[in-house]
Amino acid sequence: MSINCIAVDDEPAALDLISSYIEQTPYLNLIGRYNNAIAALQEVHQSPQLQLIFLDIRMADLSGIELARIISQSDKKKNLRIIFTTAYDQYAIDGFKVDALDYLVKPFNYVDFSKAAEKARDYFFMYENSLQAGSNEFKPILEQRPYIYLKVEHQLVKVDVEDILYIEGLKDYVKVFLRSTDKPLLTLTSLKRLQEKLPVDMFLRLHRSFIVATAAIKSATKTSVQVGTTTIAVSEQFKEDFNAFLNKWVL
Incomplete structure (x- = not known):
């Protein structure tokens, strides 16, 4: 399984680090990197193959939480998931309210990153199984695994x-x-x-x-x-x- 993902962060060093972590993970495929959420939103609209976003929260113009809310209200909410990467842990509840898969607090290392990535891999494994079973809705929790x-x-x-x-x-x-x-x-x-x-x-x-x-x-x-x-x-x-x-x- 290969998961197509992008990295979004307005800090160049943080964007470089997340991108390098993605490239080190065999089942993650980096298809883009962006220093603002508006550019990332354009990628969301234009790339049906996009599955996962590693997303910073505090950014100018459009925050990561706002971008996540847009996605959660769209038809992409099942096949496009978010992992937040932020230096501010006070946004954790907001992250959960938009169904983020995980919430990485900076600074984090590759071990922390890989644990979050594994959650994404489990999610998409179950999601693909549900599609193969002929369902258009995401039902892996009930029907695929106990x-x-x-x-x-x-x-x-x-x-x-x-x-x-x-x-x-x-x-x-x-x-x-x-x-x-x-x-x-x-x-x-x-x-x-x-x-x-x-x-x-x-x-x-x-x-x-x-x-x-x-x-x-x-x-x-x-x-x-x-x-x-x-x-x-x-x-x-x-x-x-x-x-x-x-x-x-x-x-």
Whole structure:
């Protein structure tokens, strides 16, 4: 697999470094380098083969965040991804809101760069698999592999769906509780959006704030379930689905 990419940075030294890292990575193909986001936007419009942008954030005229927002609202948002490269870590949340694959904080070395590049390789591997399966929508998380990617701090973390016990929604964030660790993963997304990425036959929405893995339910009443040592109430909104689930348990 070869991923066509460009580098965008208004600092010549940083642009040279990122370009050299791309050229050192066998599965990355550098097709352009730009010192401003407006020129990069023209490349986005003119090059259907472009797949990945290594993008600085603070630039004159058009910032990297603004460019990412333009892309996220276009029909290129699935087959064109962004990895931010910036000296300012305060933009990390903005980066996640535009679905950046990763967020590299300067100065970073080739090891850091290669980890981000590997996330891009995994993404496009799954994306191509979904296309080969005859789908025009990106569904690798459900249909191709039994895991999801969660944005945790400045990185994407791969999580086996069978490792998930339950998920708790907290306004703009969710907590994902796992079998393999006592500490939940905190990720910036909505419960509804995460639910769309989960296999419907493995998870059940019980409350506006909770999704549970059906295999993790140890006991149930008409109004709650027990997952490990945690009791999760069932709200009226989701009673119908819950009762259908309970009926499968009744002998």
